[in-house]
Amino acid sequence: MTTALRTDRYELTMIEAALASGRAKRRCRFEVFARRLPAGRRFGVVAGTGRLMDAVADFRFDGATVEWLAREGVVNPATLEKLHDTTFSGSIEGYAEGELFFPNSPVLSVTGTFAEAVALETLALSVLNHDSAIAGAAARMVAAADGRPLSEMGSRRTHEEAAIASARAAHIAGFGATSNLAAGEQWGVPTMGTAAHSFTLLHDSEEEAFRAQVAALGPGTTLLVDTYDVERGVETAVRVAGPDLGAVRLDSGDLPQLVRQVRAQLDSLGATNTRITVTNDLDEYTIAALRGTPVDAFGVGTALVTGSGAPTANFVYKLVAVEEGDGSWRPVAKASSGKASRGAAKRGRRLIGADGVARAELVIVDETHDGIPDGPADRDELRDAGASIRDLTVAYVTNGEMDARYRGADGVRLARAHHAAAVGELPADALRLSAGEPALPTVFQ
Amino acid sequence: MTTALRTDRYELTMIEAALASGRAKRRCRFEVFARRLPAGRRFGVVAGTGRLMDAVADFRFDGATVEWLAREGVVNPATLEKLHDTTFSGSIEGYAEGELFFPNSPVLSVTGTFAEAVALETLALSVLNHDSAIAGAAARMVAAADGRPLSEMGSRRTHEEAAIASARAAHIAGFGATSNLAAGEQWGVPTMGTAAHSFTLLHDSEEEAFRAQVAALGPGTTLLVDTYDVERGVETAVRVAGPDLGAVRLDSGDLPQLVRQVRAQLDSLGATNTRITVTNDLDEYTIAALRGTPVDAFGVGTALVTGSGAPTANFVYKLVAVEEGDGSWRPVAKASSGKASRGAAKRGRRLIGADGVARAELVIVDETHDGIPDGPADRDELRDAGASIRDLTVAYVTNGEMDARYRGADGVRLARAHHAAAVGELPADALRLSAGEPALPTVFQ
Known part of the structure; x- marks a missing residue:
């Protein structure tokens, strides 16, 4: 064309x-x-x-x-x-x-x-x-994350073709992966992602949803634990997946406090290697504010694909x-x-x-x-x-x-x-x- | 595909x-x-x-x-x-x-x-x-323009496919035309545009450039008069195209003052029907600020295609x-x-x-x-x-x-x-x- x-x-x-x-x-x-x-x-x-x-x-x-x-x-x-x-x-x-x-x-x-x-x-x-x-916005986020991995997940907040180019640009500037499949297919950017709130809501209980996800994707998957109540969500996640659960994802709430609570809870449940990934409307400033917490990975959407201002x-x-x-x-x-x-x-x-x-x-x-x-x-x-x-x-x-x-x-x-x-x-x-x-x-x- | x-x-x-x-x-x-x-x-x-x-x-x-x-x-x-x-x-x-x-x-x-x-x-x-x-940004600009026509010309400041969608969205929200040819071809949005500063600079003088443009596009065209000096540019434009010159375009300077000066100069040269179009990094606020001036049309770029904040x-x-x-x-x-x-x-x-x-x-x-x-x-x-x-x-x-x-x-x-x-x-x-x-x-x- x-x-x-x-x-x-x-x-x-x-x-x-x-x-x-x-x-x-x-x-x-x-x-x-x-x-x-x-x-x-x-x-x-x-x-x-x-x-x-x-x-x-x-x-x-x-x-x-x-x-x-x-x-x-x-x-x-x-x-x-x-x-x-x-x-x-x-x-x-x-x-x-x-x-x-x-x-x-x-x-x-x-x-x-x-x-x-x-x-x-x-x-x-x-x-x-x-x-x-x-790329200019992405580079600042990478600097703010201070070595912790970042994934691009903003496709939904920008034009569908700009989304692919955004995933590509973010990867060049240091993001490790993207949620966007077309960026994987067209540009070789690694892709990532497991489940949204709708997956939990589709099932009759959070436990049913987690069991389905772990059965299909293995215990190394990332479970989204904030659909109803985070503390119960984490408890259910570890009970269902076992202490080898790959990661939990937090997409809402007061993250600096929540990350510390969830880390303590995971450790107390023996899930000491389970990672915490956060994805709640992050930008370079909120990423920097989380540097002092035991967060393991960041997913960034809107702020990235709109150039963060x-x-x-x-x-x-x-x-x-x-x-x-x-x-x-x-x-x-x-x-x-x-x-x-x-x-x-x-x-x-x-x-x-x-x-x-x-x-x-x-x-x-x-x-x-x-x-x-x-x-x-x-x-x-x-x-x-x-x-x-x-x-x-x-x-x-x-x-x-x-x-x-x-x-x-x-x-x-x-x-x-x-x-x-x-x-x-x-x-x-x-x-x-x-x-x-x-x-x-x-x-x- | x-x-x-x-x-x-x-x-x-x-x-x-x-x-x-x-x-x-x-x-x-x-x-x-x-x-x-x-x-x-x-x-x-x-x-x-x-x-x-x-x-x-x-x-x-x-x-x-x-x-x-x-x-x-x-x-x-x-x-x-x-x-x-x-x-x-x-x-x-x-x-x-x-x-x-x-x-x-x-x-x-x-x-x-x-x-x-x-x-x-x-x-x-x-x-x-x-x-x-x-479209949300465009609608505010249309309201600010208070009936005067607006054209979308922001393709260069956004992803090349988002540019086409932007032209389409702006047209839905009341913009009359776009500079983007693909938006014309794909969506039937009327297209517009005549010349940039590079066209003037390509020629050995502003007068040579204006003569070339008027010879090719007729006196009804829009001449860009701010490459060197606006007052001389307007004088040359009317001398070359005659009083039936379609429009002059201003792309820099202190627009509210400049528009009034140019209107007075055009009128004094007998070009009373020559329109004034302005295109200098406009947004809904600068458009509103020009409402009290004899401006005839607006071209909007960056602020439109980036949603004006x-x-x-x-x-x-x-x-x-x-x-x-x-x-x-x-x-x-x-x-x-x-x-x-x-x-x-x-x-x-x-x-x-x-x-x-x-x-x-x-x-x-x-x-x-x-x-x-x-x-x-x-x-x-x-x-x-x-x-x-x-x-x-x-x-x-x-x-x-x-x-x-x-x-x-x-x-x-x-x-x-x-x-x-x-x-x-x-x-x-x-x-x-x-x-x-x-x-x-x-x-x-």
Whole structure:
């Protein structure tokens, strides 16, 4: 199925007008960046790039699409003829999926003719803004959980396709598993889940329900103990499953107190290895508040899939340079108030101190588009003995050829590992939940 | 393509356990409702029902799906054999799409065997929670715009499929058009849009860009005048397009002041019919703040597609009644702290005063499941001469047979009309933006 109509109409009308003015084939560089992080956040997480590659591969104005555009009169027949069955022949590079970003980090660039590059504007932003918002929230929850495992279970609180992308993004940012089966099938994310309150209510007693579940799923299952009364629920659960009961789940109540009570009760019943998992409208703050309790695992829903107060990552897609007739490049930028941006090609590098801790986000500005030296530049920051620079740029598409490594379940695994390594470089206080400035300063060079 | 894996894993493990306990075929009634509206909101808007019908029609554990579930060991082979190629044979009824809802309004019910009804839990909630969140925000923006047209242009700030659903939901709630082409193609939502800043920057001057756009799209087009300097931009726009220029668009700056300046400038240049459209990170509050200015149209993006602070509608899907062996029904409900709900079948009716203004949301509780009288009951509220009751329930699926009227572009048109009529019944102060109690009390009967 083509993704070509996941596009704002103005992209096609601009192509029509640029064809008329002779500018449609002018080579252009667009960049994706965020002017700011969500209020108080200390870093962002790039996610969605692997999904974007799939979407770009499937971006084609096929016969049926062209017919619909003609019938609707969106653009004229000459424009449709140009669009028909063309594929992206330009280049896309950017931050590795899972990488961190800061204000003005050049997380993605698209270089190609104006027509082919502008056509990807909405699609690129949709994918990156959504997935990065989820990954950014997930990373804070992972930090708050301080090593205890987290599962994503928010599918029901977001669009059914966004749910799959959310499970994928959360896994990249460190969640261990998801409730969403499609995320397992499409992206290889481990899936989890046992039973809801309706299962208990379906049976004539809690005991009947627990017996049925243990008979079918074994004593290692997780029993949901808060349908009626938690204390009775725990007692029944251990009586039915025995002390080898895998886990109990709590989905309501005053969790910090309840977790301690349930732990004591489980221990007194000999179920010392039975884990406690909690799932009651958690966010990074309630997770942190439970750190001092004997909770074993967290299930997170609504707050995760809605970005915990920041449901979009604020990425924009801006034209930063155009090619002149003589092959040179000219930086361009919007100038008017409030939303000015910076022209010219940019690439991101991260300055890492001798102690392995990141110091700054370097944005190298290439005014002439002649290319940026590959090695670390001779900068003041590098005079510190042992400092190094990590290049943040990955080539996703080169002259229309896509690197397949970043797609599919393999791409997710790669992104998850990359994210863990990048978080490992952050200064310790970057993982605090309290509102603050970006953890690294963005330095234009 | 099947929607069967847009499901939480626990739905399938519950089916496995219920098959083992002999309860999988017990007839059950699940209901969708919200315990509360988003903080301060005065009403909610049901949206997504037409999309949900498509998803239910495509919900089938086909061969490839069953194979994947087997390979992953999600449930046992006997369960997969039962699931394989079954389709929903139960009944779904609920509020018409576009209808308003209040706390505890029974917006949807699903009646069928436990297995077939619980399997739809995640999918039903995903669709309704997302689309209703967007429609709820959209309705407030429509109220704030006070008759001036609104367009949806937030695709880039949400998941690429959620974008299409958002455009659809906004249109149901009164937005006139969308930038999203797929929403036009799939749902018949009118599409709009002309040019972005990149189009101006692509050309060597603003004048060259405007000439190209007017040559291609005619003087009736909308020119974006804030790439460099608004005053010069407006001057150039009218010089290039003439006084018949369709509209100018402002996407930055201090809008209330800027709109007045631009109106005066357009009038002084003879472009008295040229409209002013604004698109700078608007929400319902900034729209209301522009009401006193000569703005002609609004384009809304981020705030709309993120639900303007309420990105999900808080709907839950709860088992409320189970059938006994003798054919009678027994109400069931979770009892534990904080999330208790009310058992038994419920249906919504709206009490309308003699003046045509809604007075209350009546939730008729049918403890015995014997059915609810069709006509208005003899209630105190009805003793007011001229009061009437509007039944809010539509039959979407009856014993597996789906009513096709609510699907596709026809369903969207129906929902849009229904919404406008329902809003017309609200007390005037329900449309205030300030935080308040639900506009109608929910009365259980």
